Structure formats: structure tokens, C-alpha cells
Amino acid sequence: MDETEEEKKDDEADYKRLHSFPLIRHSDMPEEMRIEAMELCVTACEKYATNNESAAKMIKETMDKKFGSSWHVVIGEGFGFEITHEVKNLLYMFFGGSLAVCVWKCS
Amino acid sequence: ELKQEFTRTLRADNPHAPQNIVRYSFKEGEYKLVDYMDQTAIHFSLNGNLIPKDSDEGRRQSIRSNIEAEKAPVETSVETSEEAETKDKEHTGDTEAAGEGEGEGETTVEAPEAAETVEAPEAEEPPPSKAPEKKLPNQFNFIERASMTPINPLRERGCQSEPIPSKNFSANVNQWDIYDAYVEELQKMEKAKEKEKSKPQTIKVEEEKRGGRKLSHVEPQHIEPITRVARAAKIAERMVTLNTFDDIAQDFKYFEDASDEFRGQQGTLLPLWNFQYEKTKKLAVTAISWNPKYKDLFGVGYGSYDFMKQGHGMVLLYSLKNPSFPEYMFSSNSGVMCLDFSSEHPHLMAVGFYDGNVATYDLRKATSQPTHKSSAGSGKHTEPVWQVKWQKDDMDNNSNFFSVSSDGRIVSWTLVKNELVHMDVIKLSVDGTMQGPEGLQLQSLACGTSFDFHKKIDYLFLVGTEEGKIYKCSKNYSSQFLDVFEAHHMAVDTISWNPYHLKVFISCSSDWTVKIWDHTIKTPMFVYDLSCAVGDVAWSPYSSTVFAAVTTDGKAHVFDLNINKYEPLCSQLVVTRKKNKTTHIQFNPVYPIIIVGDERGLITSLKLSPNLRKMPKEKKGQEVKKGPEVEMAKLEKLLSLVREPESK
Numbered sequence: 034m035d036e037t038e039e040e041k042k043d044d045e046a047d048y049k050r051l052h053s054f055p056l057i058r059h060s061d062m063p064e065e066m067r068i069e070a071m072e073l074c075v076t077a078c079e080k081y082a083t084n085n086e087s088a089a090k091m092i093k094e095t096m097d098k099k100f101g102s103s104w105h106v107v108i109g110e111g112f113g114f115e116i117t118h119e120v121k122n123l124l125y126m127f128f129g130g131s132l133a134v135c136v137w138k139c140s
Numbered sequence: 141e142l143k144q145e146f147t148r149t150l151r152a153d154n155p156h157a158p159q160n161i162v163r164y165s166f167k168e169g170e171y172k173l174v175d176y177m178d179q180t181a182i183h184f185s186l187n188g189n190l191i192p193k194d195s196d197e198g199r200r201q202s203i204r205s206n207i208e209a210e211k212a213p214v215e216t217s218v219e220t221s222e223e224a225e226t227k228d229k230e231h232t233g234d235t236e237a238a239g240e241g242e243g244e245g246e247t248t249v250e251a252p253e254a255a256e257t258v259e260a261p262e263a264e265e266p267p268p269s270k271a272p273e274k275k276l277p278n279q280f281n282f283i284e285r286a287s288m289t290p291i292n293p294l295r296e297r298g299c300q301s302e303p304i305p306s307k308n309f310s311a312n313v314n315q316w317d318i319y320d321a322y323v324e325e326l327q328k329m330e331k332a333k334e335k336e337k338s339k340p341q342t343i344k345v346e347e348e349k350r351g352g353r354k355l356s357h358v359e360p361q362h363i364e365p366i367t368r369v370a371r372a373a374k375i376a377e378r379m380v381t382l383n384t385f386d387d388i389a390q391d392f393k394y395f396e397d398a399s400d401e402f403r404g405q406q407g408t409l410l411p412l413w414n415f416q417y418e419k420t421k422k423l424a425v426t427a428i429s430w431n432p433k434y435k436d437l438f439g440v441g442y443g444s445y446d447f448m449k450q451g452h453g454m455v456l457l458y459s460l461k462n463p464s465f466p467e468y469m470f471s472s473n474s475g476v477m478c479l480d481f482s483s484e485h486p487h488l489m490a491v492g493f494y495d496g497n498v499a500t501y502d503l504r505k506a507t508s509q510p511t512h513k514s515s516a517g518s519g520k521h522t523e524p525v526w527q528v529k530w531q532k533d534d535m536d537n538n539s540n541f542f543s544v545s546s547d548g549r550i551v552s553w554t555l556v557k558n559e560l561v562h563m564d565v566i567k568l569s570v571d572g573t574m575q576g577p578e579g580l581q582l583q584s585l586a587c588g589t590s591f592d593f594h595k596k597i598d599y600l601f602l603v604g605t606e607e608g609k610i611y612k613c614s615k616n617y618s619s620q621f622l623d624v625f626e627a628h629h630m631a632v633d634t635i636s637w638n639p640y641h642l643k644v645f646i647s648c649s650s651d652w653t654v655k656i657w658d659h660t661i662k663t664p665m666f667v668y669d670l671s672c673a674v675g676d677v678a679w680s681p682y683s684s685t686v687f688a689a690v691t692t693d694g695k696a697h698v699f700d701l702n703i704n705k706y707e708p709l710c711s712q713l714v715v716t717r718k719k720n721k722t723t724h725i726q727f728n729p730v731y732p733i734i735i736v737g738d739e740r741g742l743i744t745s746l747k748l749s750p751n752l753r754k755m756p757k758e759k760k761g762q763e764v765k766k767g768p769e770v771e772m773a774k775l776e777k778l779l780s781l782v783r784e785p786e787s788k
Contacts, residue, residue, distance in 0.1 A: 059311070073690055110318075115310035123309055127321055133313040139306060 041067075058133075059125040066100065069126050078108065085109060092136060097111045103140035109133060154181040157760065181294060189281045225570030229303040268299075319340045381464050388412050392460075392733070396750050405703050406712045407751030409696060412733060413463035415440075415743040419471075420454055425737025427478045428726045433486035435730040436460040437467065440743055443475025443494055445723075450475055455491055455501070458743070460731075469503055470508050482530040482539055482584065490541045490553075498553055499542050499562070512560040515552070519562035521545035526589045532598070542593075542602060548585025550613075566618050568605060586611075595644055604632025604647060625662060627655060634676050640684035654689050656701075658779060665779055670697060676724045678734075685778065686752065688734055690714070692721040696736055698752050701778050708751055714744055 055075050060067050073095055081088035089106040096104040098121075107114065110131050122138035154177075161174045174600050182397040191198045232730035278286040382389055392412050399408075420442045427441035443453040453476035456466035475494040482488040488501040491510070497520045499510035514520040530541040530551075546567040554561045568586040587606035594600040599615040600622075608628035613620040628649035644665070648654045650673040655664035671692035680686040685701035694715040697708040714722055715738045724737040731747045 042618065056321055058321065059309070109313075111314045113310070113312035117306050117308050120305040120307050123307075125309070125311060127313075127318045130322065131315055131318055133318060135311075137309070140304070 044140040053129045057124070058127060059123070061121050061123050063121060066122075069099070070096065070136055071126060074124075074126065074136065075128060078128055078129050078132060078134065085126065085132075088123045091132075096138075100138065104136065120127060150700065152179070154179045156181065175220035200511075218697065241605065267688065285543040333453075377465070378462050381462050385413060385463060392731070392747060395747065405751060406707060407698065407750075409710060409712045409714070409746035409748060410700070411714075412745040412747055413460070415463050415466075415735075415745070416436070416459045416741055417456060417466055420456065420741035423451070423741050424473070424739040425723050425741060425743060426476055428724045428735055428737050429479050429481055429741070430726060430729055431457075431481050431485040431486055432729075434459075437726065438726070438728075439479050439481065439489060439492060440737060441476035441479040442741060443477055445739075450494055451495065454487070455479060460745070463745075468503060470510070472499070472510075473640065477524050478527045480528045480530055480541065482541070484530070484533055485539055487542070488530075488539060490528045490530060490543075492528045492543055492545075494524045496521035496523055496525060496545060496547070497530060498525055498541075500541075500555065500560070506631060507556070512555055512558070514560050514562065518560060519551065519564075521547050521549060521551065523547040523587065525651065527591055529591065529593055531593070542591070542601075546587035546589065546606065548587060550588060550591065550603065564618070565615060566613055567605075568603065587631075587632050590633060590635050592637050594637055594642075595639065602635050602637070602645060604635045604649075606631040608632060608649060608651070610647060610657075623659070625657065627657075628653060633674065633764045634678075636677065636679055637682055639679055639681055641779075644684075644779070646677055646679065646687060648674040648689055666701070668699070668706075668708075675722060678725050678727055680727045682732075682753065683728045688725055688727065690722040690725045690736055694720055694722050694738070696722065696725060696734070696746070700752065705778070710749075712746075714738075714746065715740075715742065735768075 045129055055071055057067070057071065062070065073092055077088040077091045081091065085108040089108045092108075093106045094103050102137070105116070110133065112133070114135060116135070116139070118137035118139050123137045127133050127136070136140075153610075157177045159177065162171045164170070165172045165175050180361045189202070193202070235663065238652050255751050265418075343745060346413065354590040374377070391410060395410065401750035424444055425440055425447065426443040429439050431437040431439065437457060438460075439455060439457045441453070441455050442673070444450055453472045453474055453606075455468075455470040455472070455476055457468040459467050470491075472491075472493060473495075476490040476491055479495055480490050489501045489503065490498060491501065497514045502511045505511065521543065525543050525545045528541050528543045530539065534540055534554065536556075539554055539556050540552055542550060542552050544550050549564050550568070551564045552565050554563070568588055572785060576723055586609065589606050590605050591601055591603040594602075601613055601615070603611045603613060604627070605611070608626070610625040610627040610632060612623035612625070613621050627647055628651045630649050630651040632647050635645060635647045638646070643658045643660060645659060646654065648657050652669055652671060652673060653780065654668040654670060654674055656666040656678055657664050670689065670691050672693045672695070675690045675692055677687060677689040680688065680712050682762055683702075686699065686701075688698045690696050694713055695711055696714045698710040699708045703709060714736045720738050720740050720742075722738045724735055727734050732753055733745050734748065735743050735745045737743050
């Protein structure tokens with residue numbers, strides 16, 4: 034019994050570890066912008082692992098500075114959304130095994 | 141009167157001043173005449189800018205100017221001093237003039253003063269004490285000067301940029317969604333890695349963490365889920381239809397009509413599934429064919445037999461596993477008249493159309509367009525193509541098929557690379573040439589309506605025509621027939637060789653008869669009159685003596701020569717609606733079912749009751765022999781009964 038429990042915990046930890054790479058679900062950004070945005074998201078999420086709002090704030094402000102005004106960022110573990118975004122300015126990705134990040138520009 | 145002289149005198153008094161003003165005096169209480177009137181008339185007045193030197197103001201100013209003169213060297217701007225001095229120049233002249241008043245040598249005084257003042261501004265360091273003494277600027281003499289720059293006219297200009305292109309995007313994310321996505325991603329990466337090397341997964345994960353870029357995996361993710369869903373949906377659909385038609389499926393598999401034992405030799409046809417599709421409800425079934433490889437797949441061609449009402453055509457492929465919806469659908473402009481599956485390439489299907497074209501469809505490809513199509517330039521028939529049949533691959537391994545049409549030509553089509561190459565095999569010419577205009581000998585062509593190739597003897601085939609004749613032909617001879625049978629009085633609708641016996645074939649016609657022949661003998665062996673035009677006849681694949689026919693009154697008849705040579709074992713109404721004619725019938729090669737097509741686009745599948753499927757009873761002690769020899773022997777026996785009197 035103990036062994037199976039341990040196994041389960043291991044599995045959980047395992048998949049968390051295995052699944053924590055950034056996985057882009059949908060994006061229509063140009064290549065460089067996408068890479069930059071993804072790395073920014075990863076940095077922000079890692080830095081503010083406990084506070085989604087601050088992470089989102091950091092991402093939004095940096096994106097505004099770099100790529101122009103009116104970016105929007107949503108970070109969470111379970112949500113549904115319907116958004117209008119400027120063409121070639123959307124990134125939707127998973128990270129850290131349980132976080133989903135959606136970044137889009139719309140002024 | 142003109143010479144009268146008037147004297148006028150110039151007087152100094154003001155003509156405008158009234159002479160006789162009366163004023164009321166309160167003192168005396170009466171009006172008094174005012175004697176003296178002021179005669180001053182002002183012609184011109186001008187306010188001067190001069191202040192008398194000796195007046196208060198003048199004195200005040202001179203004191204002030206003395207104070208300022210001490211400060212004068214401090215002032216640096218030349219302009220202001222020049223200005224002040226030029227001003228002074230004017231005013232000192234005037235003030236001097238005013239001050240002296242009586243004009244004593246005004247001009248002489250002015251001139252030297254003017255000269256002095258001119259000198260003063262020129263020398264920046266004139267004795268300041270001297271110049272200021274004479275300067276008495278009028279503090280209140282301000283010259284107003286104004287000027288206005290030209291105003292630039294304003295113009296309004298507006299512009300609007302195009303709105304930034306935007307799109308909507310929506311998604312839903314849950315924990316399981318994320319988990320699934322990661323798992324899938326990992327699996328994909330595993331597969332990719334396996335192809336290169338075999339690495340343990342943990343090392344790969346570390347590499348990913350270092351690399352961290354999954355950019356190439358975005359696109360394939362979108363395609364795979366859809367195809368997988370399609371497969372899953374297909375399986376689910378089949379399960380659902382199986383559940384819906386559960387009783388039919390049970391009947392199909394297990395039901396054996398027990399009442400057959402009591403019926404003597406009669407049998408029944410148990411209706412199973414009905415196959416129909418909305419788009420084909422107005423079309424008649426013109427062809428049915430089973431796929432040689434997949435025993436539950438059959439193709440149905442839809443078109444119209446009515447000459448006047450010709451519309452589009454369709455080919456639908458149904459599977460017995462899913463009676464509610466066709467597996468494949470192909471539509472065409474012209475009605476489909478016949479179709480055939482290639483036994484060597486079960487994915488290839490040949491179709492003949494009402495407009496004389498033929499086409500092949502490849503079921504492996506996802507398109508609904510034919511892979512090859514004949515055209516007016518490439519030798520299509522000029523009349524409807526009534527039958528197509530595949531042949532064995534020729535020497536170059538190209539598939540080829542034959543087609544027969546009412547234009548009297550039998551054409552062989554070969555699929556060479558991407559084209560359909562045609563070759564006229566035979567022209568069905570009628571005996572007796574006709575006289576055409578200008579004395580030309582015209583050769584009239586018979587209209588072929590059906591044909592069938594011999595199973596074993598490759599070159600031998602039979603063609604039925606609209607006139608009711610059956611020609612026995614060989615592929616090697618293109619102009620002559622081997623033999624002619626005067627078969628029917630009306631068009632021969634179907635010809636079919638017996639699957640076991642090498643010499644026997646069956647033919648049916650709209651003249652109400654079904655005839656069984658031995659191709660060596662000119663007269664038919666068996667003749668059956670079914671009292672209604674026969675649409676189609678088919679041999680059963682399991683027995684050499686069983687065959688089925690459909691008539692246009694909606695009935696299906698099953699015969700077994702072994703049991704009853706003169707009457708059908710079963711005559712059953714297949715379609716319920718009136719005015720619905722059954723057009724085609726086919727046996728399934730494996731299962732004991734037949735499918736019947738009718739004019740309303742409906743396919744009915746029926747199960748043969750055991751009586752119709754009887755194998756010959758084996759005598760005790762004898763082994764049960766199965767196989768074609770037994771069948772052949774069976775039929776031979778029957779034929780010999782019929783033949784003997786004739787051979788005499």
C-alpha cells in the first residue's frame with residue numbers, strides 16, 4: 034500500500050516535472066515575437082509563482098513597452114475565454130504543468 | 141433784372157452764431173434778449189504734445205532728466221539711448237520753441253541744438269551732463285505703432301487610418317486539458333526521438349528544459365485530433381446503428397426461419413436492413429455490385445432509366461455495418477448506369493454513365509472526383525453505357541475494363557498512367573446492310589445492353605442486345621462473332637455465366653422470360669415465364685442451381701433447379717409501394733443475403749431462408765463433397781435430363 038502511494042506521489046511529481054516545459058497551444062505571432070513572449074511568460078510565471086496577478090502585470094507591462102500599447106494577459110489554471118485580438122498578436126500556451134497563459138493585443 | 145447789383149461784404153463775425161437768442165431771466169421774471177454772442181468759430185483744433193518748461197510738469201521733468209543723465213553712462217544699449225536721443229531731438233527742439241515762446245531766433249537756436257543733439261548720439265561718450273540738460277522728454281508722448289503679420293489661412297485636413305485587423309479567438313482550459321496536452325506532446329517527442337536514437341525519457345526532458353522551444357509542434361496538433369475524432373466517431377456511429385437495428389442484426393446472424401420445415405419446398409425472404417439516402421430518393425437504382433475484398437461493402441449506382449427525365453447521378457457505397465449512412469459518396473452530372481469493382485484492385489471502381497462516359501474512382505483517395513474519366517475526345521460512347529466489367533491486368537500490369545453500350549461498340553479501356561486509353565474491341569454489326577443515301581452501304585449496329593465474361597476462358601464473352609439476340613464473342617476476333625443466339629423478343633437485360641458450370645449461362649429480358657442456356661446448344665435449356673418484365677437475374681455464389689430474379693412488379697423470385705425445375709421456390713413482394721419497380725438484384729458472396737434495388741433509390745436487403753439454401757442431401761455412408769465439382773455435377777445431371785431428348 035505504501036509503495037503504491039509513493040508511486041502515485043512519484044508519478045504526480047514526475048508529471049509535474051515532465052510537463053513543466055512551455056507548450057504553445059495556439060499562436061499566430063511571428064517567430065521572433067513568439068519566442069520573446071514565451072520566454073517572458075516563463076520568466077514571469079517562475080518569478081511570481083504564487084501570484085498570478087503580479088506575473089500577469091509584469092508580462093503586460095513588458096509587452097506594452099516592447100510591442101506597443103494595449104496588451105492583455107490572463108493566467109490561470111482553469112478558465113474559458115472568447116477574445117478579439119489583432120491579427121498576428123496572440124499567444125496561448127501552457128506552462129508548469131498546470132498553468133495556462135493567454136496573451137493578446139487589442140487596442 | 142440780371143444787371144441788378146448785389147453788394148456782398150466780408151464780415152468777421154460768425155454767420156452761424158445766432159443773433160437773437162432770448163434767455164429767461166429768473167431775476168426779472170421775463171425773457172431777455174442776449175446781446176453779445178461769442179463769435180469765435182473754431183476752424184481747426186489740434187492737441188499738442190508740448191509742456192511749458194516753467195510749468196509744474198515741465199520742472200518736474202527737467203529735474204528727473206538731470207538725475208537720469210547721471211545714470212546715462214551705465215546704460216549699455218545703444219539703441220535705447222539713440223532712441224531716447226532722437227526723441228529728444230524732436231522734443232528739445234519743440235520744447236525750446238515752446239519754452240521761449242516768442243520765437244526769438246527759434247530757428248537759430250534750434251539749429252545749433254539740433255546739431256548738438258546729432259553730435260550727442262554719434263559720440264557714445266558725449267558729455268552726458270550737456271545733453272541731458274536739453275532733453276526734456278515728454279513722458280506721455282508715446283507713439284503707438286502697430287503692425288500685423290499676415291495671417292496664414294487655416295485649412296482643415298482629416299484622415300482616418302484603416303482599423304487594425306483583428307480576429308476572435310476562444311478556448312477553454314482545464315487541468316485535464318493541460319495534462320492531456322503535455323502527455324500528447326511528450327509522446328510525440330518520444331516518437332521523434334525514437335526515430336533518431338533511443339534515449340531515456342528523463343534525459344530528453346532535461347534537454348527540453350534547456351532548450352525550451354516547442355515551435356514545430358504547433359501545426360500537427362491541429363490535424364491529428366480531427367482525424368482521430370473521425371475514426372472514433374465512425375466506430376461510435378456503427379455502435380449506435382448496431383444498437384438501433386439490433387434485432388435486424390440478430391436476424392441477420394442467427395435467424396433461421398423454422399417454418400420452412402413445414403412449407404415443403406417453399407422458402408421465404410426475410411427483410412433485413414433498408415438502405416436509403418435522401419439525395420437519391422428521386423433516382424432509380426441502376427447498378428449494384430459487391431466489393432470483392434470487403435464482404436460487407438457494396439456499391440450502388442443511381443441514375444434514371446427514363447429517357448425524358450435525365451438528371452444527375454450518384455454512386456454510394458454502403459456497408460452492412462452501417463445501414464443509415466453511406467460510407468462513400470460520389471456524385472456526377474450524368475446518371476450512373478452501371479458499376480463494377482475490380483477484383484484485383486478492390487479499391488478501384490469503374491462506372492458507366494448515361495451520357496456515354498466511363499470513369500474510374502479510387503476509394504483510397506479522399507476526393508469525390510473520378511481518377512480517370514473519358515471524354516468526348518477520348519472515345520466515349522455515344523449512347524448510355526449499360527455495363528462495365530473489369531478484366532485481368534494486361535501484360536503491362538495496367539488495369540483495364542470493358543464497356544458495352546447501345547452504340548454497338550464494345551470498348552476496352554486501359555488505365556495507362558493517368559489516362560484512360562480506349563480501344564474498340566468489337567462492333568456489333570447486324571446482318572444485312574442497309575441502303576443509305578447516295579447508295580452507300582450502311583452497316584447498322586446492334587445496341588448492346590449487357591455482357592458477361594467467362595470465368596475460366598478468358599477470351600470468351602457474351603453480349604446481349606436490344607433486339608434480343610445474344611452474341612458469343614471472342615476478344616481475339618474483332619469483327620466476327622463466334623455464335624448468335626436468338627434469345628428473346630425484347631432487349632436482353634442481363635446475361636450471366638454460371639459460376640460453377642462452364643457451359644451454362646442465364647439471360648433475362650423484358651419479354652417476361654428468364655432462360656438458361658448451354659452455350660453449345662442453340663435453344664435454351666430452361667425457360668421461365670414470370671408474367672412480368674424481368675429486370676435482373678443473378679446466380680447464387682454458393683450453389684450452381686440457385687438463382688434469383690426480380691420483376692418490375694416488385695417481386696423477387698428465387699429458383700432452385702435441383703429442387704423444382706419449373707417453379708420458383710419463393711416469390712415475394714419486396715417493395716411495398718405501388719408504382720415502385722425493382723430494378724436489380726445481387727447475391728452477397730459470403731452471407732446468405734440478397735440485396736434488391738428499386739426505382740426510388742431504396743436498397744432492401746433480404747435474408748434467404750434455409751429452404752432456399754439447401755445443399756443436396758448426402759446419402760448415408762457417402763462423404764459430403766463440397767466444391768465446384770459437386771455443383772457442376774449437379775447441374776450436369778439436370779441438363780442431361782433436358783438435353784437428352786434434343787440430342788437425339
